[in-house]
Amino acid sequence: MKRFARCLLAVFSSLGTSCILLVLLGLLTWLGTLEQTRTGLFEVQRKYFESFFLVHRFGSIPIPLPGANLVMCLLAVNLFVGGLVRIRKSWATFGIIVAHVGIAMLLASALVKYEWSEDGHVTLYEGQRADHFESYFRWEIALIRKEDDGKTREWLVPHERIEDAQRSRVRVSMTDVPFELEIESLARNCRPEWAKDAGAHGPIVVDGVRLVSRAVDARAEANIAGACVSVVDERDGIRRRALLWGAEAKPFTFFAAGKPWALSLRKERYEMPFALQLARFTKEDHPGIDMPKSFQSDVKVASAGVERDVKISMNEPLRDGGLVLYQASWGPSNARPGDRLFSTFAVVRNPADQWPLAACLVIAAGLLFHFVRKLVRYVQLEARAA
Amino acid sequence: MNEWMRHCAGLGIAGASVFAFGCANRSENVVTSKIETSRIVENSKIDFSAQPSHAERFGLVASTRPTHDPHAPDADDSKSQFTWNTPGGWSELPSSSMRVANFRPAGDERAECYLTMLAGEAGGLTANINRWRSQLSLGGVSAADVEQLPRVDFFGRKAVVVEATGTWTGMSGGDSKSAWALLALALVEPGGSVFLKMTGPKNTVASQREAFLALAASFGAPGQPAAKVDDTAGGFAFELPNAWRRGPPKNSRALSFWAGEGEVVECYVTVLGGTAGGELANVNRWRTQLGIASVDEAAIGVLDPFTMLGRPAHVVELVGETSAIFGVTCMGEDKSVFVKMTGPVELVRKQRSAMLAFASSLKETPTR
């Protein structure tokens, strides 16, 4: 047993392992880059860079490979055991150890971002106000009940269950809700159509309309999901069926158990600790050509009754309440002078926001120390030999 | 080294089997789930009493109040999402990368009509017109001649109407047809050009002229219902003053008119959510459009009072160097309504009383 442990330690701290793992990571990076020309970034990211295992097709030959997630986990272990614990400690290796610490910080910030961050966007027309931001890719189904005091209560079916619905039916029960929801089918990208000829097969037709699946768009944000959902009420045996579509103008409203309810398929929403209102958006082009020179949004940030004016522009985000808001884009793209414009902010909640910069400085310091020291000794050696 | 490899292999096999086991656990028919938590939301704008049909929810029919949806998918793929009203008797043909919309007018095999969209100016207006003319074996025209051609509204902008008759030689100059005609709309702008072109035997083109122009007027962008020339005004009832006509529909405008002769003075009604940035901001925006200096809050206080839609409103009269804006601002908590008339100074002045009469006659119709 002790021999096995020692062997394991030898494997994980060896330079050979580092080389193999790094080469694998390089291979995955290269394959993922080439694949992007065909598939689109979001899919490639999921398949190659956020997975533990994948099968890459070279023509028709399947090649199994570990995913980048797995490789990076192993590299982290290798870095820790070989690069920090077992490495010989002297001035000669001091710089290397510092650099390795920096890389460990980088890997840690990647982990934190992957597990504990949220990102999305909020789009506002001039004058509009919002207190939540939305995901780019993740959907949720919201069951909304009207409360007596004019507010509403929401139960949210998370993205993961919606993904499950692609393969099987999903039955959701919710506390305080006297019926169940069944998601019968889900399409990742679809458009509504009149069901002129109601075929026996094909997408379910409700109310003379059906949702027709389309090929998943390489630009992930362009995909509009659609679901067929049934409200299953055991007590009155009624099964109310509805189609929900990601770009619908209004939610599906119904009455059940004596109360008004609504169902909506929408992008996942995350609360912001403040309310954001867009006062004005200005875009400047370079004079005489159609190239943007600067974008700037004048916004009002209101929290706890206090309102303040802030400018958000390209390269100058707003940091508040653990969130960072960036000027991402604007529209409509065919707007003419005098038309009302909207501004889109990318919103990110990432505890590890500034860690990479710190990691960079640490790595730079370590490498510089190590190589400058080597260079100086080399130059001295050459001078003596000359 | 040998041992090293043996242990590596062992680990690999163990890992693979764990993975395979995890994979196998996938085939289920129903996934159940329980949601434990819920949350209260303060300002939900859902109208629980309305029971919109699926078609209305998905935008397949016009809803009475077109909604801004900044989250609507931005149509890069805009070509396939255009809407239009195919004229009666015309058949739709499959579209292609070049022909965004493709028709067979009045079932005549020899005629065709299609819509093309190109980036940029596509060689320029005159060049394209002359190209079409050369296809009909006609000589070219000059830019000055093109300036004189009539224009109609197309996609909310002014497009040139091109008509010509000649002998068709087409692209390759092979088969030729005499007594052939062309009727086209050309909209050439630096931001992009659109051409709607109908060619065919002279008689067919002549007989389908009205249908062609109606088709052109019906082109609309996604989400916005294809413009219909009927009288369901965007959520309002009103009395239309003398010599006012309905104007080109537009995304942000509930109602749009030409006030008076020709198409010089525009008057339109806009409905914005909330206070739309405030009255001051909107007035200053109008002032900026005219090129006059902005004012501060005090100036708002001295605007003439007015009543519109049963609520207090203000009359705003702004005069620039060559144009003027005459408007009514009606601010509210949930929405604000603006009536704005703009055009050359003298002509706007002439329509003042008509505009005020129109504004006082505005009534909101309840949503269906």
Add this chain to the structure above:
Amino acid sequence: MSTFIRQFCALIALVLVSAGLNARPQASEHRTQPWSERTLEAFGEIPIQDGGRIKPLSTYASFALLRLNGKRSAESSTGEVLDPVAWLLDVTFFPEDAALSKSFLVSDSDAIIAIGLSTDGKKKRDRWTYAELLPGMPRLFSLAHDYDAIEAKARTSIQQQVVDLASNVFSFMRLARSFDWSRGGDPSDGHALTVIAPANTTNVDQPWFAPANLVAGIGPNRSLEPADAAVVAEFETLIRLRADAGAFESTLISLRDRLVARAMARGEYEHVELERAYYAFDPIRWSLASFIAAFLVVSIMWLRPRSKLAWKSTLALTSVGALLLVTAIVLRCIIRERPPVSTLYETVLFVTASCVLVAVFIECVQRSRFAIQTAAVLGTVGLFVANGYETLDKQDTMPSLVAVLDTNFWLATHVTAITIGYSAGMLAAALASFYLLGKLIGWKRDEPETRRKLARTVYGVVCFALIFSTVGTILGGVWANDSWGRFWGWDPKENGALLIVISQIVMLHARRGGYLRDDGLCMAAAFGGTIVAFSWWGVNLLGVGLHSYGFTSGIHSALWTYYGIQWGVVGLGGVAWLRERATRKNVPVETPVLEHRRAKKMRAAA
């Protein structure tokens, strides 16, 4: 329909189209003598607002002609060789003469056949005049209109050429119509020469006007400001006096003074003169000449390896070349008020300069001669690539930047670090290739120490590259995080940078662990050159992701040529290594680590 009638109609079209080009009311005059020096100077100094920045008309003319003609000169009908400013003067003031100058380069005459013209008397790749192309123009525009609808990546070479030719002809026509308004033509055309700054405002975001813009603004209720009217009047005088060389010159000088004064009043004329001086002096051309000279001397060094004179002259010429190149980069920084690297063209200049400077430094420390030879080669190749790219790209090499790039801090830190990383990577590859080829041909066979030294130099350069590549890559992530909220997006350009970092880390770890020794390291470093090239150029050709702002199609073949050559060198290195192993069995080979320990033991024993 008979051919005769079709040709007759085509002739009518021809006449009508060319009528738009020629002077209508007056008889056409021709230029009788070459433009005088002072005229050319005065015209070149006029500032023009183009591409969002203020530049001298000479720069504008230079790039316009380069785009149309593939070189910065044009041959007129009288055999006179026109420089860009003279060409532009012809096009705007004597369009009938310019129509007979060879202004259009067509690389494949099949494009000419496609538009229905005959290629008699012309070579496959030849230059054409506007008049020669005129009969084919309706078809040219028609075809270009159709081909334009095809996605750029899917077009064939001929289709792309037709589209480009149409665009070039269109640009020519716009310039030629600049003064049509004075001949009774339409002022709604010919807005290319935006040389008139707005009169009453110092707002630098306002677009400038061409004379035609101002004239178009005159109407029944609108008249020009007195200052603007004076400018228009002066233009009219200039046009009227075009055939009188002396009067033209003095009026042009006066007009130039007026326009320059306007620009100065707005503070927009600051660097225009410096830019003129930069292009006039053309330090890059002199730098290339220096490097070529150094390269020639290098060949002498090979014939006479002990010659100290050859070594010194190579060193001197290379240093002069490097100095001139650095001067060019610094001047460009001043003119654009930006850090040295902001476009793909500038990366080439910077990489060449860093490679040469680092190699010169190595030579001064080591004096082993291989570094300076590599420097001369890299300098020459680098500047050839720069010139080639400029001709392929056909655009102003000092453009305005899109909003996200327009930040001096990140351009100075991230972009500079990455570019230094590229140059170190390429230098390592070059030195490693030197080693591998040398090994193949038996260079310094009896001097293993020199070979060892070269391998160690390669190692040193890889270390240097690693620092800058790693820091640059991470800074790129930090910049992306500050701009868009995501540190790493697996974007192709980011992936390319990561590949470079990974390859360099692998090389160092493998060397440390004894898996790669001198030969292996050099083979890996040479291969690393292709990884750098992929990251630098290859990812732009993929056409995906946030970073594809450098799409150029002619680069594709050059890149694959480089890949082929570099892989060939690696392969040959492998052959040499196998050959050596076969003849040198059972000799214990030492890794650096073992060697170090043995040396320590020996020192302890001693």
